[in-house]
Structure formats: C-alpha cells, structure tokens
Amino acid sequence: MRTIDLATTPLRALNEDLHRQKDGANEAKWEVLNPRGAHAVAAGVDAPISVDVKGSVGYYCAGMNKKAAITVHGSAGPGVAENMMSGKVVIKGDASQYAGATGRGGLLVIEGNASSRCGISMKGIDIIVKGNIGHMSAFMAQSGSLVVLGDAGDALGDSIYEAKLFVRGKVKSLGADCIEKEMRPEHHEALGKLLEQAGFTGVKSSEFKRYGSARKLYNFNIDNADAY
Amino acid sequence: MTYHNPPTTPRKSWTFDDYTLSEIRRAAATGIYDIRGGGAKRRVPHFDDLLFLGASISRYALEGYREKCSTSVTLGTRFAKKPIELKIPITIAGMSFGALSAQAKEALGRGATIAGTSTTTGDGGMTPEERGQSQTLVYQYLPSRYGMNPDDLRKADAIEVVVGQGAKPGGGGMLLGQKISDRVAEMRNLPKGIDQRSACRHPDWTGPDDLEIKLLEIREITNWEKPIYIKVGGTRPYYDTALAVKAGADVIVLDGMQGGTAATQEVFIENVGLPTLACIRPAVQALQDLGMHRKVQLIVSGGIRTGADAAKALALGADAVSIGMAAMAALGDNDPSLNEEYAKLHTAAGSYDDWHEGRDPAGITTQDPELSKRLDPVKAGRRLANYLKVMTLEIQTVARAAGHNNIHNLEPEDLCALTLEAAAMARVPLAGTNWIPGQGQGGL
Numbered sequence: 142m143r144t145i146d147l148a149t150t151p152l153r154a155l156n157e158d159l160h161r162q163k164d165g166a167n168e169a170k171w172e173v174l175n176p177r178g179a180h181a182v183a184a185g186v187d188a189p190i191s192v193d194v195k196g197s198v199g200y201y202c203a204g205m206n207k208k209a210a211i212t213v214h215g216s217a218g219p220g221v222a223e224n225m226m227s228g229k230v231v232i233k234g235d236a237s238q239y240a241g242a243t244g245r246g247g248l249l250v251i252e253g254n255a256s257s258r259c260g261i262s263m264k265g266i267d268i269i270v271k272g273n274i275g276h277m278s279a280f281m282a283q284s285g286s287l288v289v290l291g292d293a294g295d296a297l298g299d300s301i302y303e304a305k306l307f308v309r310g311k312v313k314s315l316g317a318d319c320i321e322k323e324m325r326p327e328h329h330e331a332l333g334k335l336l337e338q339a340g341f342t343g344v345k346s347s348e349f350k351r352y353g354s355a356r357k358l359y360n361f362n363i364d365n366a367d368a369y
Numbered sequence: 370m371t372y373h374n375p376p377t378t379p380r381k382s383w384t385f386d387d388y389t390l391s392e393i394r395r396a397a398a399t400g401i402y403d404i405r406g407g408g409a410k411r412r413v414p415h416f417d418d419l420l421f422l423g424a425s426i427s428r429y430a431l432e433g434y435r436e437k438c439s440t441s442v443t444l445g446t447r448f449a450k451k452p453i454e455l456k457i458p459i460t461i462a463g464m465s466f467g468a469l470s471a472q473a474k475e476a477l478g479r480g481a482t483i484a485g486t487s488t489t490t491g492d493g494g495m496t497p498e499e500r501g502q503s504q505t506l507v508y509q510y511l512p513s514r515y516g517m518n519p520d521d522l523r524k525a526d527a528i529e530v531v532v533g534q535g536a537k538p539g540g541g542g543m544l545l546g547q548k549i550s551d552r553v554a555e556m557r558n559l560p561k562g563i564d565q566r567s568a569c570r571h572p573d574w575t576g577p578d579d580l581e582i583k584l585l586e587i588r589e590i591t592n593w594e595k596p597i598y599i600k601v602g603g604t605r606p607y608y609d610t611a612l613a614v615k616a617g618a619d620v621i622v623l624d625g626m627q628g629g630t631a632a633t634q635e636v637f638i639e640n641v642g643l644p645t646l647a648c649i650r651p652a653v654q655a656l657q658d659l660g661m662h663r664k665v666q667l668i669v670s671g672g673i674r675t676g677a678d679a680a681k682a683l684a685l686g687a688d689a690v691s692i693g694m695a696a697m698a699a700l701g702d703n704d705p706s707l708n709e710e711y712a713k714l715h716t717a718a719g720s721y722d723d724w725h726e727g728r729d730p731a732g733i734t735t736q737d738p739e740l741s742k743r744l745d746p747v748k749a750g751r752r753l754a755n756y757l758k759v760m761t762l763e764i765q766t767v768a769r770a771a772g773h774n775n776i777h778n779l780e781p782e783d784l785c786a787l788t789l790e791a792a793a794m795a796r797v798p799l800a801g802t803n804w805i806p807g808q809g810q811g812g813l
Contacts, residue, residue: 156589180582185519185590200579201586205519220573220586224517239573243514245558261572262514264558281568283558303560359563360546363400 148175162188406724413644418791445596456485462693465491468631470741478502480753513567535628538602541569603643607651625671632725645671653686676763684779
C-alpha cells in the first residue's frame with residue numbers, strides 16, 4: 142500500500158505518480174490522506190489500481206478515470222468521475238452537481254445523495270445513487286443507466302436520448318420527451334445486476350419504475366416546438 | 370392627340386425585398402426556420418475598410434524577397450510545458466468530422482502540415498485520419514463532449530475549450546439526420562439519422578471560477594504539457610478575454626460573426642454577435658490592461674480571406690489568425706466548375722450553403738461515400754498549402770512595406786480607416802485625418 146498525504150505532497154505529485162501506474166503495476170493499492178476538498182484528485186488515472194481517498198474532495202475527482210477503483214471516504218464536489226471511461230468510483234458521502242457527467246463507461250456509486258444534473262449527457266456510464274438526485278438529472282443522457290433508490294427532482298431526463306433511468310422513489314417531474322416505460326424482463330435483469338455490482342442488497346428491481354425517451358423530438362417538427 | 374398617363378414603374382420595397390419575401394414564403398410552406406452553413410452574409414465593417422499606410426520618408430521600407438521578415442509564432446507560453454511553434458501565423462479552425470467528410474479532414478491536415486501550421490478537430494472527436502495527417506493538431510473540448518476521451522486528449526498538441534463561436538455565440542452544435550451516418554453515430558453515441566442538436570453550455574462548469582478548476586483538471590490529466598486555448602464568439606470581447614485570462618487560458622481564440630459554422634439557424638448567423646473588426650481592439654485592450662498582451666496569445670478568426678486581412682488583424686494586436694471557410698474554398702468548396710450540380714440543388718457556386726443536407730458536390734461537407742470520394746485529400750491538401758503560403762507571402766509583403774522585419778511588429782499605427790465605422794471599431798484614424806471616432810467615450 143502506498144500512502145500519499147496531500148497535507149504535505151502537492152496535487153501534481155500525486156497525479157503524476159498515479160499516471161505512472163500502468164497495467165500490472167506493482168503498487169496496486171493507494172491511499173490518499175487529507176484531501177481537504179482538493180480539486181482533480183486522482184484525475185486521469187489509467188491503470189487497474191485501487192485508490193482510497195480518506196476525506197472529502199473538490200471538483201472533478203476521478204475525472205476521465207480508466208480502469209481504476211477509486212473510493213472517496215467522504216463527499217465529492219462537482220463533476221465527480223466526469224467523462225469516466227471504465228473502472229469504478231464509489232462516493233461514501235454525497236455528491237455535488239454533474240456527478241458522472243458525459244461518462245462513457247464504468248460504474249459510479251453514490252451512497253448518499255447526488256445534486257442537480259447527475260448523469261448529464263451520460264454516454265454509457267452506469268450511475269447508482271442510494272439517496273435522492275436533484276433537478277435536471279440525465280439531461281440529454283445518451284446511453285448507460287442511471288439508478289436512483291430515492292427520489293428524483295424536477296425535469297428528470299430532459300431531452301433524453303437512449304439512456305435508461307430507473308427510479309424507486311418519487312419523480313417530481315419528467316423533462317421534455319422523457320416518459321415512463323414498461324419494465325420488461327431484460328430491464329429487471331440488467332437492473333438486478335447493477336444493484337448487485339453496487340452492493341445494494343435487499344432492494345428488488347420490481348420496486349423501480351423505468352423512464353426513457355419517447356423519441357418524439359429526435360427529428361424536428363414545428364408542432365413540437367412548445368415541448369422545448 | 371390622345372394623352373396617356375405615364376405608367377408607374379413597379380417599385381419593390383426595400384424593406385420587403387425579394388429575399389425577405391422568399392423567406393416568409395419558405396417559412397409558411399415548411400414550418401421550420403432556415404438552417405444553413407457559413408457565416409454572416411450581410412455587409413458589416415471589415416478589414417476591407419482599413420488600409421496600410423506603407424513606408425515613405427517617415428518609415429523605412431524593407432526590400433521584398435531579400436530582407437528577412439519572420440512569420441513564425443509560438444502559442445501557449447504561459448503555462449504549457451510544450452508550447453506550439455508554427456511557421457506561419459495562420460491556423461486552420463475547428464471543423465468536425467461529421468460536418469466534413471473524412472477526406473476533407475485529411476486534406477486539411479495535409480495542407481496545414483505542408484505549410485507548417487496546425488489544424489483543429491471539431492464537435493465529433495478526433496479521427497485517426499486527421500491525427501495521422503496533422504503534424505500539429507488542436508483538440509476541441511466542446512459542450513457535447515462527443516468522442517471525448519483521455520487518450521485523444523493526450524495525443525493532441527493543444528486543447529481548445531470551446532465556449533462559443535462567432536456564427537452562433539450562445540448556440541450549440543447542429544448536425545441534422547442526413548449526416549448522422551453509421552460512423553458519425555458511433556463516434557457520438559447517438560442513434561443514426563436523428564437531428565442532433567448539441568448543448569450550448571458545458572455540462573460540468575458554469576462560470577469563470579468553475580472554468581479555472583476545469584482547466585486545472587485538464588492540465589492535471591495531460592501533465593501540464595499542452596497549451597490550453599479558450600475559444601469565444603465575439604460578444605463582449607473585453608470582458609470575455611479578461612475572464613478567459615483569469616480562468617487560466619494560454620491562448621484565446623476570438624471568432625467574429627463572419628466566422629462559419631457547419632449548420633445553424635439563419636436568424637442566429639445574421640443577427641447575433643459582433644463583426645470580427647469590432648472584436649479585436651477590446652480584446653487586446655483587456656490583455657494590455659492585465660499586462661498579458663503577447664503572454665496570452667490572441668488568435669482572431671471570422672472572415673479572414675487574404676494575407677491583407679491577416680496582416681490587419683495582426684496589426685490590431687492579434688498573434689495569429691484562423692481560417693475555416695477560406696480553407697474550405699481552397700479545398701474546392703463552392704467551385705464554379707461544379708455549377709451544373711449546384712443548379713440541381715437550386716443554388717450556384719459562391720452561394721451554396723446547405724452544408725447540413727450532406728449533398729455537397731465538392732465532397733467536402735458530406736458523409737455520402739460517393740460524394741466524399743470526389744475529394745482527393747492529397748491534391749486538395751496541396752491546394753490548401755499553396756493558399757496558406759500565398760497568404761503568408763502577402764502578410765510579409767505588407768509588413769516589409771511598412772518597414773517591419775517581423776510580422777508581429779505590425780501595429781495599429783500602420784493603419785488608417787476608410788469609413789467612420791471602421792475607424793471607431795478598429796480604433797485607427799480615418800484616412801487623411803488624425804481622428805479616431807469614439808475615443809474617450811469609454812467604449813469597450
């Protein structure tokens with residue numbers, strides 16, 4: 142285990158060290174102490190290593206992550222795991238705005254609540270939030286799944302493309318072109334797997350409703366202009 | 370003799386001219402606003418309204434062809450470990466694969482590389498063709514983040530965070546269904562054939578304070594190697610430039626309303642944003658006020674066509690210029706040799722701007738495999754290189770005539786204006802006077 146204390150080590154040195162790790166790296170386990178809300182902690186990692194951040198982080202923690210398993214033992218600021226490619230990011234506390242924005246792969250687990258625009262413009266990432274999510278989540282979401290065990294705020298899935306949204310609690314309102322859809326067997330199966338990967342036991346896929354695109358705004362029609 | 374009253378000559382309205390009436394009829398028939406490519410077509414004060422004074426007794430000219438006049442430029446000297454060195458001060462603006470064919474992107478890379486300058490990706494990610502053929506490639510970081518990934522980010526020579534562009538400041542990208550081919554759809558994670566309207570704001574930052582942190586993240590991911598550009602449309606150039614500097618830009622790209630786009634609403638192109646000429650001096654003033662002129666480089670784009678235009682932009686304080694539509698014309702866009710085919714599309718060479726429909730007979734703004742094949746990337750790249758070299762010679766010619774051995778020594782004092790408007794916007798005297806309208810009025 143390699144331990145880096147951000148109280149005494151600059152962020153640049155931490156990220157440089159992490160970027161040096163490649164497939165088959167000897168130093169597979171990392172621990173980061175005293176993040177104290179620092180931005181871009183463990184951004185751009187590209188190796189199958191595990192990084193445990195012992196405290197809360199600022200903006201863009203684990204940004205563009207590839208392969209790594211990064212756990213924040215605290216809360217995360219805006220844009221956590223933005224544009225993640227693969228790997229797994231777990232936030233033990235809450236996450237601020239834009240969690241998992243534009244993510245293209247991997248799994249983001251938020252054990253607390255997520256703020257507004259969670260999963261904005263997501264492109265393949267899977268996001269699971271144990272608590273609630275804020276307004277405008279999954280805005281223009283292209284692909285991947287957003288699973289919410291709690292409630293969703295206003296305008297969920299506004300202008301959504303092909304992403305799948307599963308919400309167990311209440312949805313305050315749906316955004317333009319987002320509708321409730323039938324939970325078919327394949328959706329129960331996929332959702333069950335995601336819950337298992339996130340380690341959320343005792344929750345059944347049958348408790349969720351599925352939301353997705355009505356596909357009415359995919360091609361412009363003047364008579365739909367009031368939907369925007 | 371019978372007297373006939375003279376007939377009244379039919380008089381057309383200046384307000385309701387033929388074009389305006391045709392647009393009303395078109396809107397009534399189709400129920401959709403006009404979408405087109407290109408930049409503003411209306412006449413606005415431009416570089417044509419400025420003249421160089423040249424040398425005489427008060428200035429000492431340099432000998433053409435014999436005395437050296439440097440043209441190189443270094444971009445990204447503020448923070449980047451690896452600034453970009455270009456042989457000429459003309460770059461190729463961001464144009465996406467999707468908007469352009471793969472052949473056209475390859476041709477841009479080839480031409481730019483021969484001439485010693487950079488080309489730029491667009492709203493669709495980086496293709497192997499353009500990376501392979503571009504010695505210096507700027508990777509755009511756009512609100513849509515289509516195709517964005519850390520590997521391509523690290524393969525780039527510079528990164529351009531696009532906040533806006535001159536043709537549609539405040540608007541997002543648009544790529545209509547006809548051009549969402551299998552490859553384009555895959556690169557953008559979108560269903561094939563949909564009308565794709567990408568976001569106008571970035572998904573994970575909102576203001577200059579956030580942007581500063583976003584730049585930190587990009588720099589951390591790319592090891593602080595790459596120059597980071599911030600591109601803005603011409604709207605409030607003094608403040609946008611100052612905020613881009615504050616956020617940590619290495620380079621600012623400022624695009625006026627004549628700058629082209631692949632497709633957007635006509636109402637946007639013609640009615641939103643500032644003419645390029647009006648953008649430069651406020652941006653330079655902001656850099657000077659912050660003590661950052663020449664430390665944060667300024668690239669100006671939007672309607673640059675000739676070496677004279679480029680030289681005038683440099684004289685007003687830019688470090689380089691960028692071309693998009695002119696580069697497309699050099700490749701073969703809107704060539705009169707294709708007039709028969711343009712006629713079938715109800716248009717003519719010089720007017721063709723329905724680039725979003727993907728039926729470009731020149732094979733440039735299309736994803737149709739048969740049309741795309743018409744463009745030979747090697748020959749088209751050579752044409753672009755020739756054009757860039759001619760522009761560079763023109764800049765040198767003007768600079769030598771003004772007594773400068775380096776094109777970056779061109780200065781506002783080398784210029785005068787032909788119109789009051791141009792004099793006020795460029796902040797140079799009206800020709801034959803020492804009058805600069807608007808000075809002392811506090812205009813930004």
